[in-house]
Structure formats: structure tokens, C-alpha cells
Amino acid sequence: MRFQQGTGDDRKVYEVELAPQSAYVLAGAARERWRHSIPRCPTCVTRSPSGNSAIPDADALAYSAAMVLSRGWALFLTGVGVWTWVIWPRFAVAIWNDPRSWSSGTVGEFPATGFLWIHALLIAASLLIGTTVGVLGVRAWRVARRRAVDPVS
Numbered sequence: 001m002r003f004q005q006g007t008g009d010d011r012k013v014y015e016v017e018l019a020p021q022s023a024y025v026l027a028g029a030a031r032e033r034w035r036h037s038i039p040r041c042p043t044c045v046t047r048s049p050s051g052n053s054a055i056p057d058a059d060a061l062a063y064s065a066a067m068v069l070s071r072g073w074a075l076f077l078t079g080v081g082v083w084t085w086v087i088w089p090r091f092a093v094a095i096w097n098d099p100r101s102w103s104s105g106t107v108g109e110f111p112a113t114g115f116l117w118i119h120a121l122l123i124a125a126s127l128l129i130g131t132t133v134g135v136l137g138v139r140a141w142r143v144a145r146r147r148a149v150d151p152v153s
Contacts, residue, residue, distance in 0.1 A: 003034040015039075074140035081134015088123050088130070095119040 001024075003014045018024065018038075026036060069077070099105045101116035 002037050002039050003030065004037075005034050069140040069144065071141065071144045074137050074144055077133050077137025078141060079137070081130050081132075081137055084127060084130025084134065088126050092120070092123050095123070 001016050001018050003016070005012045030036070095101055095116060097107055098115070099107065101107075101113055101119075102109050103111050103113055
């Protein structure tokens with residue numbers, strides 16, 4: 001990371017090497033009085049968002065596919081995805097069979113009430129989020145397993 005202050009002969013420049021996959025908080029003078037930037041790295045390799053090909057390109061924005069979750073977190077996320085598909089369909093059946101879901105009070109006789117529609121929206125959103133979390137968990141598990149078999153770093 002490069003810090004710069006001043007211009008011309010009064011210009012001061014400091015560079016600090018940042019650890020990979022790290023986060024820093026800039027506060028005080030470092031944030032307010034110094035201009036800070038991360039210079040382009042001519043030896044860096046950027047990856048396309050699909051992760052299919054590595055392209056040496058100093059002007060491209062870096063895409064990092066290097067974040068890897070532990071097996072425990074991967075298993076947790078996968079479990080959340082499975083749990084979502086165990087719980088929400090059962091809840092959907094319970095809402096469908098609830099007389100408050102139907103204007104006539106008889107199950108399955110349309111028109112449906114707002115009670116059914118709002119719960120249907122809630123269930124659909126929860127299944128979508130749960131599926132996404134579960135897929136991320138499976139992908140993280142596969143990457144963690146692959147890294148354990150063939151450690152690169």
C-alpha cells in the first residue's frame with residue numbers, strides 16, 4: 001500500500017507490503033492527511049469471475065477466488081441449506097391447510113387471503129436464500145477438501 005503526502009520537493013512517499021487476504025482499518029492521520037492507494041502489481045495474476053482462466057494483466061481489476069472456508073464452516077453452511085429444505089416445505093403445507101389462508105375458510109377454495117400470499121413469499125425467499133447458502137457450503141467443502149489433498153500455498 002502506498003501513502004503519499006505533499007507535492008514537489010516536499011513529497012513524501014511510503015510503501016507498506018500488505019499480507020495476502022488481510023484487512024486493515026485506516027484511521028487518524030493515515031486516513032485524513034495521507035493520500036493512500038494500492039498500486040497495480042505487474043506480476044499479479046487476475047482471474048476472470050468465472051475462474052476459468054488466469055490472465056496476466058496489470059490493468060485489470062483483480063478478482064480473488066482465493067478465499068477458502070474451513071471444513072467446519074462449509075459443513076455448517078451445507079447443513080443450513082439442508083435444514084431450509086426440511087423445514088420450509090413442511091411450513092408451506094401447514095400454511096396451505098390453515099383456514100386463515102382462504103377467504104371462505106375452506107382449504108383450497110380460492111380466493112386466497114393475504115395471509116397465504118405473504119407466507120408464500122416468505123417461504124419462497126427463505127428457500128432461495130437457503131439454497132444459495134447450501135450451494136456455497138458444498139462448493140466451500142469441495143475446495144477445502146481439494147486444498148487438503150493438494151496444498152498449493
